[in-house]
Amino acid sequence: MTAVPGYVPPVTRATFRRTAIIGAAVALVAVAVLVPLGYGLFALFGCVGIALGILNSAFAMGSVVRFSHGAAAPSKAKFSGGVLVRLAVITVVAFGCAFLVRPQGVAVFVGLAVFQLLATVSSILPLIKEIRQK
Template identity: 55%
Template sequence: MRPEEVTPPVITGTPYTPPVTRATFRRSLILAAVVGGIVAIVMAVLGYWLAALCGVFGLVLGALNSYLVLQSVIRFATDRPSKAKFARSVLSRLALITALAVACAWFIRPDGFAVFAGLALFQFLAIVSSMVPLVKEIRQK
């Protein structure tokens, strides 16, 4: 009896990303753009244009972080790197986002602290947008 040869699966093209994940990310970006635009216009009209700019920068950092998380998970699922390599990737991503936010807050005082509000707002909007499919599913049952 001859043992069957086992061939590893061939991954072609882009790795699989669940449609819900892509839709949630897209919804987060749209919500952040709309809410960020409204908040930035209101703050600029009130005379806080620099804080508005820093808040929008915080939203952009939040979106960048979310995108990098998505790419990191896809890479982890396809390449299966070691946990240490994955942890280094997570820590370096968070260090980059934190360093940019702290630098903005430090060099553009006091308006630069709005970058943290933008980051927090993006995280809140991402959570809200990820709840939409769950609420829909619960209502269907």
């Protein structure tokens, strides 16, 4: 079976889309709840964390597509380096927010954690559907 360059399986696209939409909805709810309570910066940095999670997920998906459709022998070192750079940038941004805007900047980590939880649950859903069909 020959792989199509740039091909992303439909279930992967659907999972990413579902996670991004739910993440955006959670961010909107956080803003709607926290801003009237006087915690606008917490809401802002939580949204930044969710956005960083969405960006990381999109870049990871693109990285996997490039790795799987690269040259005859894709470079594992280049792939690993890309992963490390991407995670390092996200970490620097998150720690920068946390240290520069205390204590509200810590909400970036909350946003990242919420997105990771959403991504995990969202990726499990197709699996549960498949198991229930059998």
